[in-house]
Amino acid sequence: MMQNAIGRIFLGVCGSISAYKSVYLARLFVKEGYDVRVGFTNGASQFVAGEPFRVFTGHHVLNFPCDDQSHIDISQSHIDISRWADAIVVAPATANILAAARAGLASDIVTQTILSSHAPVLFVPSMHTAMWENPATRDNVNCLLERGYHVLGPVTGDLSSGDWGIGRMVDPCEIVQYVSRSLLNHQTGKLSGKKFLITAGGTRQPIDPVRYIGNRSSGKQAIAIAKEAQKRSAEVILIAANVEAVTLPTGMRVITVVTAEEMRKALSDNIDTSDVVIMAAAVSDFQPREVASQKIKSNDGWTLQLISTDDLLRELASNKSRPRVLVGFSAETEESANFRIDIARQKLLSKGCDYMVVNQVGFDVGFDVSDNEVSLIDDKQVFFTARGSKDYIAKRILDFLSERVIVTYIDPLDRSL
Structure with a gap:
């Protein structure tokens, strides 16, 4: 465990082409002074390996058993992590996990931790424009916001498909700033006197x-x-x-x-x-x-x-x-x-x-x-x-x-x- 950490963050990584950005995000959180644990959904390991996260955070990735378990930790349960975390950040967040969170599904360490934790949760969506603009996704996002979850992004730009549109994951630096301001400090008093x-x-x-x-x-x-x-x-x-x-x-x-x-x-x-x-x-x-x-x-x-x-x-x-x-x-x-x-x-x-x-x-x-x-x-x-x-x-x-x-x-x- 990191000594003198300013906060504890559980970073959930989903199966998305943007998953590689989460390695940089984890490093930024650590550099800012946070103790970070990383969890994979079942599809995340198809896009990014666990070793870079271990190098930057000092912890093995949390996940269910998979083909490559060399950098996977299955010894801690979602209950342990949900009690440990001060904040939960899901980045990238796919359309699938937005739907799962709304429905209360718990099929992996990430969704189980979300369901069992009282910590603030931030979803950082990343998907194609057509998926983001689908009425089902919009309905899921609005429902999560109404329940008190946070959603940051997506932003407009080049997409992996070669298209241009809304769907890109927010820059990791902006995510760190948002977590510091809005999740862990809840913005209380931030504009006091203004x-x-x-x-x-x-x-x-x-x-x-x-x-x-x-x-x-x-x-x-x-x-x-x-x-x-x-x-x-x-x-x-x-x-x-x-x-x-x-x-x-x-x-x-x-x-x-x-x-x-x-x-x-x-x-x-x-x-x-x-x-x-x-x-x-x-x-x-x-x-x-x-x-x-x-x-x-x-x-x-x-x-x-x-x-x-x-x-x-x-x-x-x-x-x-x-x-x-x-x-x-x-x-x-x-x-x-x-x-x-x-x-x-x-x-x-x-x-x-x-x-x-x-x-x-x-x-x-x-x-x-x-x-x-x-x-x-x-x-x-x-x-x-x-x-x-x-x-x-x-x-x-x-x-x-x-x-x-x-x-x-x-x-x-x-x-x-």
């Missing part, structure tokens, strides 16, 4: 006392972000525009607004004390030149003249009390993800914010659905692309932003082997 100002919903610009120009934003994603920031001990102010269909969170200050001008005032009143501003609301780009004082009769017919509303994100970026971190949202209808990112990056540069969250919207995409897919970018790179429930997306965004807000930033780990 003040978040978050906008949600969609503004409405009146045409007459009855009609208005609005949009379909429900505010669900922004409210999920506000709740996640609150869980991490941040002080949150939520500016909510027309979110009647969503239950507002408790324990934080909520300012309700209707129009873009009302949101502008709420932002102005609170910008001075904010460390992070997340502009997730869909603010109307246009408003009527004139607002009728009486309802316009349907048989009258009229031409509606529009003028632009003020660009609130650009105003915040140029404000002398600009927050330390300013995040915008860009909802685009283009089918091409790369095209959406290009458009969002142009917005980021023109408006002057630090980061932009990009997502696709349309008649049947993005609004009033349980899942979302976003990319978080700055002026030079795409930091991550994530797809999942809006609670999961909120966690990914807060994981990223925490590194930019917390003074005790976790330095990247040495990648050399």
Whole structure:
């Protein structure tokens, strides 16, 4: 057993082409100060040998008997390991183990340990895009998240099949950082003292006392972000525009607004004390030149003249009390993800914010659905692309932003082997 270890991690390795990355992951955990035990599913040994894990961790791999037992330890049971582990990390996590964990199956040391442990569990998926996007897999992932399991990734990139798409395993360095922050420290107090100002919903610009120009934003994603920031001990102010269909969170200050001008005032009143501003609301780009004082009769017919509303994100970026971190949202209808990112990056540069969250919207995409897919970018790179429930997306965004807000930033780990 490692002396003075900062934590004990059980690393479950599944039968995936990404299994070789788990050797590097195990080394990084050890280098960070963790005591690591590794367990194989029945198919893992077809992709990676046990000896590299023994070299880096100082422990034989745990597994049931197999053809090559020279580096396999079958003396310890899943009960021993489940009591020993402070955290369980399954990387790579296949579609099969996600389904097995949801169903409560226990056919190998990894699934048995998951089923019998009270430690936090992180799944790091790796599979082809078609498997990840299959409704059965999405349902399994959402169910696991609802039960309190953690899921990190996958990310978009080159796949072993030669295709390009979502399905790649998250970089091992990011996994180590996530475990240190979210699993073993549970993020409690990590954002303590930090003040978040978050906008949600969609503004409405009146045409007459009855009609208005609005949009379909429900505010669900922004409210999920506000709740996640609150869980991490941040002080949150939520500016909510027309979110009647969503239950507002408790324990934080909520300012309700209707129009873009009302949101502008709420932002102005609170910008001075904010460390992070997340502009997730869909603010109307246009408003009527004139607002009728009486309802316009349907048989009258009229031409509606529009003028632009003020660009609130650009105003915040140029404000002398600009927050330390300013995040915008860009909802685009283009089918091409790369095209959406290009458009969002142009917005980021023109408006002057630090980061932009990009997502696709349309008649049947993005609004009033349980899942979302976003990319978080700055002026030079795409930091991550994530797809999942809006609670999961909120966690990914807060994981990223925490590194930019917390003074005790976790330095990247040495990648050399």
